[in-house]
Amino acid sequence: MRIAGLDIGSRTIKLFLLEDGRVKDFRYVETSYDPKAKIKNLLGKVEYDQLVATGYGRNLAQAHFGAETITEIRAHALGVRYLFPEARTILDIGGQDTKAIALSPEGQVIKFEMNDRCAAGTGRFLEIMAMALGVDLPGLSELALEATHAAQISSLCTVFAESEVVGLIGRGEDRRMIAKGVILSIAKRSVSLLKRVKVHPPVVFTGGVAKNKALVKALEELLKVHVLVPENPQITGALGAALSAKFL
Amino acid sequence: MYERMWEALGLDLNAHQALLDTLGPIYESIYLSQKNRPKGMEYFDQVVACIHGARIEELLKAKETGNLVIGTFCVFVPEEIVWAGGGICVGLCAGAEVGFEEAEQVLPRNLCPLIKAFFGFKLARVCPYVEACDFVVGETTCDGKKKAYEIFHEFKETYVMQVPQKKDPQSFNLWFAEVKRFKEKIEEASGKEITAEDLRQGINLINKRREALNRLNRLRQNDPPPISGLDALLINQIAFYDDPERFTTQLNTLCDELEERVKQGKGVCPKGSPRIVISGCPMAIPNWKLPYIVESLGAVIVGEESCVGRRNTRDLVNPAGETVEDLLKAIAERYMKIDCAIFTPNPDRAENLRAMVEELSAHGVIHYSLKFCDPYTVEVYQTDRAVSTKVPTLKIETDYSQEDVEQIRTRVEAFLELLR
Numbered sequence: 242m243r244i245a246g247l248d249i250g251s252r253t254i255k256l257f258l259l260e261d262g263r264v265k266d267f268r269y270v271e272t273s274y275d276p277k278a279k280i281k282n283l284l285g286k287v288e289y290d291q292l293v294a295t296g297y298g299r300n301l302a303q304a305h306f307g308a309e310t311i312t313e314i315r316a317h318a319l320g321v322r323y324l325f326p327e328a329r330t331i332l333d334i335g336g337q338d339t340k341a342i343a344l345s346p347e348g349q350v351i352k353f354e355m356n357d358r359c360a361a362g363t364g365r366f367l368e369i370m371a372m373a374l375g376v377d378l379p380g381l382s383e384l385a386l387e388a389t390h391a392a393q394i395s396s397l398c399t400v401f402a403e404s405e406v407v408g409l410i411g412r413g414e415d416r417r418m419i420a421k422g423v424i425l426s427i428a429k430r431s432v433s434l435l436k437r438v439k440v441h442p443p444v445v446f447t448g449g450v451a452k453n454k455a456l457v458k459a460l461e462e463l464l465k466v467h468v469l470v471p472e473n474p475q476i477t478g479a480l481g482a483a484l485s486a487k488f489l
Numbered sequence: 490m491y492e493r494m495w496e497a498l499g500l501d502l503n504a505h506q507a508l509l510d511t512l513g514p515i516y517e518s519i520y521l522s523q524k525n526r527p528k529g530m531e532y533f534d535q536v537v538a539c540i541h542g543a544r545i546e547e548l549l550k551a552k553e554t555g556n557l558v559i560g561t562f563c564v565f566v567p568e569e570i571v572w573a574g575g576g577i578c579v580g581l582c583a584g585a586e587v588g589f590e591e592a593e594q595v596l597p598r599n600l601c602p603l604i605k606a607f608f609g610f611k612l613a614r615v616c617p618y619v620e621a622c623d624f625v626v627g628e629t630t631c632d633g634k635k636k637a638y639e640i641f642h643e644f645k646e647t648y649v650m651q652v653p654q655k656k657d658p659q660s661f662n663l664w665f666a667e668v669k670r671f672k673e674k675i676e677e678a679s680g681k682e683i684t685a686e687d688l689r690q691g692i693n694l695i696n697k698r699r700e701a702l703n704r705l706n707r708l709r710q711n712d713p714p715p716i717s718g719l720d721a722l723l724i725n726q727i728a729f730y731d732d733p734e735r736f737t738t739q740l741n742t743l744c745d746e747l748e749e750r751v752k753q754g755k756g757v758c759p760k761g762s763p764r765i766v767i768s769g770c771p772m773a774i775p776n777w778k779l780p781y782i783v784e785s786l787g788a789v790i791v792g793e794e795s796c797v798g799r800r801n802t803r804d805l806v807n808p809a810g811e812t813v814e815d816l817l818k819a820i821a822e823r824y825m826k827i828d829c830a831i832f833t834p835n836p837d838r839a840e841n842l843r844a845m846v847e848e849l850s851a852h853g854v855i856h857y858s859l860k861f862c863d864p865y866t867v868e869v870y871q872t873d874r875a876v877s878t879k880v881p882t883l884k885i886e887t888d889y890s891q892e893d894v895e896q897i898r899t900r901v902e903a904f905l906e907l908l909r
Contacts, residue, residue, distance in 0.1 A: 297895060314903035338896075350907050352881075355900055 245289035246483025249298030252336030257479035295482040320481030329441040334450035343438040361397040362430040385455035388421035428459035447477040498620040529743030560622035573691030574675040580729025584773030586889040588613030602888040665821040688816040701740040702802040713756025715747040718790020726774040768794035769857040830864035839875035
């Protein structure tokens with residue numbers, strides 16, 4: 242039995258293949274302006290018996306590719322527990338969403354919180370800030386790790402925070418301190434979201450933003466617990482979608 | 490066919506037509522597409538189809554024969570007194586993002602959408618109800634409305650009742666005095682004295698309507714419920730402006746049909762579907778955004794802990810009094826039981842929600858707040874505490890725009906997964 246899990250996010254589409262319960266393959270592409278064509282292309286390269294989709298574009302996959310659907314919340318819960326069977330708290334930061342999920346000892350979702358409608362504190366926020374600082378995403382993390390202190394970024398709105406960063410650059414503030422300020426502002430916002438569902442270790446951090454080592458470090462400092470990050474944090478949702486097939 | 494009437498009322502015919510043209514398809518896709526609808530909903534569909542026509546004609550006819558038409562925005566206005574004075578009371582629309590551009594010329598941007606909407610409907614000249622009214626009655630509930638009425642008065646005569654913020658005896662006295670003053674205002678405007686018999690008739694008229702609505706609410710205790718939450722919400726919305734006598738008759742006919750359905754074990758959804766109670770801010774017509782999302786995902790709404798819902802129907806006025814004074818006091822007492830979040834403290838609301846969850850065998854509660862509504866958004870702390878130990882809860886804060894529909898859908902869908 243080959244099951245394909247598809248996570249159609251705002252920035253990337255992730256595909257995960259399970260064969261008889263074992264990990265077979267995963268790949269991802271940018272979502273672009275035409276996710277339908279991207280999905281078609283991705284699915285054309287693999288063979289599967291059943292398709293389960295999650296992410297904000299899940300209904301597109303249901304309408305055009307006969308996928309079953311589950312929400313990102315459930316997908317992340319399943320994916321994370323497969324990788325970390327003891328996990329009790331999940332932070333997922335994707336392109337435009339931040340989610341905090343509390344799990345029972347058995348792995349059931351007990352409570353979840355999501356960010357408001359704007360992209361504050363998400364992957365998109367990081368991209369814009371990196372661009373303002375003239376680095377790519379790994380570069381932003383490296384800059385922040387080199388910083389001795391953090392510049393104050395008080396705005397959480399992506400647009401206003403960008404103005405703030407531009408203002409700091411104009412005043413001659415060290416790029417590394419600004420980068421750390423940006424990271425810290427996301428970390429604080431994520432921690433307040435996590436506290437709304439109550440933080441219970443082990444804590445797992447997923448989504449593309451979890452690749453940012455500076456952010457992981459900032460979260461650990463604020464939460465005072467070790468934060469676990471999967472090897473490929475951005476594919477947890479697609480993995481969960483594929484795993485859900487046996488529950489559907 | 491109603492163009493001439495709308496023109497005479499001073500509506501902006503183009504803008505008004507555009508509004509009706511958007512409402513039609515929305516109603517079709519949200520309401521008429523529902524499966525297993527009771528036959529008795531036909532009457533209510535008709536009322537909506539003719540929302541700015543037939544009923545307005547009735548209001549204008551009543552005015553021709555010298556009767557008052559009063560517009561309100563809140564369940565605190567004791568409408569029994571309006572009916573006792575031979576008048577007609579209509580709840581005014583405030584449930585759509587209409588005329589916001591005009592509204593924002595006088596109001597701040599960051600304000601409750603309900604307030605912006607009632608200004609918008611008036612300033613964009615698209616609501617025949619407000620134009621047909623002799624005057625509107627406001628009330629000192631939340632700060633936003635209280636201050637907005639001062640400005641609204643510049644566009645339409647607005648009489649404001651003072652609603653107290655506590656429930657102690659001094660507050661009751663203040664409110665009782667306000668109820669008496671309101672009776673005098675209606676007498677003065679209509680030129681007709683209100684007798685005890687008039688009051689009794691007004692009380693009975695509205696009590697019967699509330700009883701019928703409560704009957705509908707009780708029928709929703711069944712699994713599966715015989716009617717959808719969307720339809721029940723619509724009926725509650727229509728209650729605010731339809732003729733009460735006709736409305737009550739039609740609703741009771743519908744309830745007879747629903748009783749029959751229950752006996753046969755028929756419902757709007759499969760037995761065992763997730764049952765949701767929505768708690769919080771009012772959903773004025775045509776605000777069906779959240780209920781539509783919830784029910785299109787396979788859950789069913791079994792109760793509205795809301796002004797357009799249980800808060801408006803729960804308590805009846807005791808009609809036993811002999812004198813005008815007795816009856817006015819009974820009216821004042823009934824309205825002081827309203828568990829609106831503007832009261833401090835307001836323990837009744839949390840308790841009423843808890844009781845609703847129990848009697849309706851709800852599986853989950855969605856706290857619904859309109860953006861910038863401080864009283865309800867803050868009070869979620871207490872209402873959530875009253876139910877979250879028993880059932881899962883979800884908080885949704887939104888407005889009338891459509892931009893967050895997909896995000897809300899994801900939250901609600903994940904919430905429903907959690908109930909299964």
